Structures are given as C-alpha cells and as structure tokens.
Amino acid sequence: MLNFYSGPSKLAPAVSKELQENLSDDTRHPFLEISHRSKDVVGLFTEAEQLFRSLFNVPDAFDILFTHGGATLQFSAIPMNLCFHNQGNVGVINSGRWSALALIEIEKWCQGEAIASSQPNHFNELPPTPRLEQDYDYIHICTNNTIHGTQFHTIPRFNCPLVADMSSEIGSRPIDWSLYNIVFAGFQKNLGSAGGGIVIVRREAIIKQKNVPSLMNYNNLIAKQSMWNTPPVFAVYSCLLTLRWMQASGGITHFEQERMIKSNMLYTTLEDCHHFSLPIKSDHRSHHNVVFEANEETIEEQFLQAALQADILGLQGHRSRGGLRASIYNAHTQDEVEQLCQFIRDFDQKV
Structure with missing residues (x-):
C-alpha cells in the first residue's frame, strides 16, 4: 500500500x-x-x-x-x-x-x-x-x-x-x-x-x-x-x-536534498502526461503537496478508482479545492514516488 x-x-x-x-x-x-x-x-x-x-x-x-x-x-x-x-x-x-x-x-x-x-x-x-x-x-x-x-x-x-x-x-x-x-x-x-x-x-x-x-x-x-x-x-x-x-x-540536509529529487520526479511525470495538467505557477509549486488536475471529470474518477485498485491512497484533492493531490513528506522514499510516477504514466497511456 x-x-x-x-x-x-x-x-x-x-x-x-x-x-x-x-x-x-x-x-x-x-x-x-x-x-x-x-x-x-x-x-x-x-x-x-x-x-x-x-x-x-x-x-x-x-x-x-x-x-x-x-x-x-x-x-x-x-x-x-x-x-x-x-x-x-x-x-x-x-x-x-x-x-x-x-x-x-x-x-x-x-x-x-x-x-x-x-x-x-x-x-x-x-x-x-x-x-x-x-x-x-x-x-x-x-x-x-x-x-x-x-x-x-x-x-x-x-x-x-x-x-x-x-x-x-x-x-x-x-x-x-x-x-x-x-x-x-x-x-x-x-x-x-x-x-x-x-x-x-x-x-x-x-x-x-x-x-x-x-x-x-x-x-x-x-x-x-x-x-x-x-x-x-x-x-x-x-x-x-x-x-x-x-x-x-542524515538530518535536515538529507531531507532537503530528498524533497528536491522526489518532487522533481513527480512534476516531470505530470508535465509529460496528456490527460493531466498542473494549475500552480511553476516557480511557486510545493515540494510536498503536488496539486494536479485531470482534463476531464470522468478521467479523474477513473484515475482515483484505478489508484484504489492499485492500493495507492490519498490522491483526491482537498474538498475545498477538488482535483488531485499527492503529498510527499520526509517519510516517503524515492522508490515510493517512482512507483506513483509509473502508475500515472501507465494510466495516462491507457486512457
């Protein structure tokens, strides 16, 4: 999970x-x-x-x-x-x-x-x-x-x-x-x-x-x-x-390096997608809470359902905003973020 x-x-x-x-x-x-x-x-x-x-x-x-x-x-x-x-x-x-x-x-x-x-x-x-x-x-x-x-x-x-x-x-x-x-x-x-x-x-x-x-x-x-x-x-x-x-x-220095690597992995994946977009101004994007949107409401629903079937949790955006969001904090590993990226790539190609 x-x-x-x-x-x-x-x-x-x-x-x-x-x-x-x-x-x-x-x-x-x-x-x-x-x-x-x-x-x-x-x-x-x-x-x-x-x-x-x-x-x-x-x-x-x-x-x-x-x-x-x-x-x-x-x-x-x-x-x-x-x-x-x-x-x-x-x-x-x-x-x-x-x-x-x-x-x-x-x-x-x-x-x-x-x-x-x-x-x-x-x-x-x-x-x-x-x-x-x-x-x-x-x-x-x-x-x-x-x-x-x-x-x-x-x-x-x-x-x-x-x-x-x-x-x-x-x-x-x-x-x-x-x-x-x-x-x-x-x-x-x-x-x-x-x-x-x-x-x-x-x-x-x-x-x-x-x-x-x-x-x-x-x-x-x-x-x-x-x-x-x-x-x-x-x-x-x-x-x-x-x-x-x-x-x-490794302390704060280690996690500062990690946040850059993990967020860059996810943002790069989403930028290359055909069915998702990034609404946040590029130089203001969070390294921890990656907000993105499906181009169609039906695609968002399909994406969230597919994520649940793949045991990937927590990708629905906040109720006040909607859309999609992946939060990546210190405890998340690069491998876990890469698994998410691969899931997004696979879904984007299949839709």
Whole structure:
C-alpha cells in the first residue's frame, strides 16, 4: 500500500514499528498508560526538546513547547501571547485556506488584516511581497500551502518579525531563526502522529497578560516544561521517534536534498502526461503537496478508482479545492514516488 494522504500521513517504517511495539503487553514503558509525571515521560519530553533543538539549530533565545491541538489552536494562542488585547496589529499573507483561518482567529483578539492575498487567482500562485505601509507586531505566513500546493521557496523579509506556520514542510530545509518570533507546526505531516503540535517561540517576544487562557499561555507552558496539564504524551513520543529517525537518516540536509529529487520526479511525470495538467505557477509549486488536475471529470474518477485498485491512497484533492493531490513528506522514499510516477504514466497511456 502506498499512502499519499496530506495529513495524517505516512510515518517512517522504523517509527511505526516502535510505536506498535510500545503498545504491546510486555513493554516496560507503555506511554499510553503511564503518568505524564513519571520519570520516563519527563525524560521523553526532555530528549525530544533537546533533539529538536540540535537538529534544527534552535538558538538559546527560543523556547520549545509541545502543545495540544496541532497547529490550528495556535492561530488563537499566538496573538494572545504576542499582542495586547484589542491593541495589537497583525499582518497576514493570505496564500491559502490556513492563513485565511488564522486571520479569522487573530481578529478575535486584536487588529488583523491581509497585507497580500492570492485569493483572486484561486490561490494558484503566491501573492507578491507587499511594501508595508504601517508597523505590525508580526506578519503571519504559511510557508507551504497543503491544500493549494504552493510554497515560499524564498521567505519574504520585512522590518518586523514573522510568525510561520510550517506544518507541512518543517524538517525539510534549514530555518533562518533571525526572521521569526515563532515557528509552529502540527505533528501529523513531518513530525509524527496527529494530536500534538510544536511551538518554537522567541522568549523576549512574549507579552505578559492576565487574560490569556492558562493552557494557551506560553509562559505557563515554559514554566511547566509543556506540562501545564496532561500533554499529548503518545503524540510527543511519535515526534521523538521521528526526530531520532531524522537524525539517523542524515538530518535536515538529507531531507532537503530528498524533497528536491522526489518532487522533481513527480512534476516531470505530470508535465509529460496528456490527460493531466498542473494549475500552480511553476516557480511557486510545493515540494510536498503536488496539486494536479485531470482534463476531464470522468478521467479523474477513473484515475482515483484505478489508484484504489492499485492500493495507492490519498490522491483526491482537498474538498475545498477538488482535483488531485499527492503529498510527499520526509517519510516517503524515492522508490515510493517512482512507483506513483509509473502508475500515472501507465494510466495516462491507457486512457
């Protein structure tokens, strides 16, 4: 079976095997069943934090938090921690559904506005980098758009800090931490299983306010080492195993090279097809979420049915966009992508 779902998505086989073994009856530390205050779980969180800091070269000025709610909860939590209530001002680069949803949550806490948007072009390309007409507490950006298949290959620079949602690309290229006050991501694409998230926050950027809900208050989470209440222990365990696997595989440099090779394989295959097209502007295409379209609706239906019969899953586009999509993250091998490419070539010739 080949799994190209956008998230939750494929886990590395070594990670999946260890998770299964931890659920067996004879394991010594069943992380689904022991207290988060136990030394084993505390040690798990400590190792995960240290390993992430090492792999991603996170400066000491940042704290690393393991959180509930994937990335979406942070749409609300981030403005609460970085902006004064009803006084802050946040700019959003609206390049797709997730940045648009973030703007909705920002506006519940403070002033927010889309400073650039590619919605008029149906998000088939990224918006041009705007010139800022005023000061902002931060600029929110989603660096890779899972639904629409676009990616900022060069991160725009402004005279104020960025907050970046990197859920579907984190771990695939180095991060220039000087640009950011926060980088955040859900686990379920490149960092493990669903249910948890990670927030890397510049300590000095956090504003102390009494009206921030306790579980969303970063100072509380920092003080309690991400354990203000019972955290998503098993999700963090999956993250730790993924980080170990990433380190053993060669780290960020290895996965940066891999993403280029795998995405080029798939895009080249689709460009050569007679019955499929690529709607995304070529230099804005994502290396992780390859969006494509069949030239006829009946061909799309036939393609998805043939894929299921071939045990290839997850190729249907997001319900808000339609079309087709293949998501290729760190855990996907070159061989798996080549198998998908061969399936597409064979189907294209038979139709």
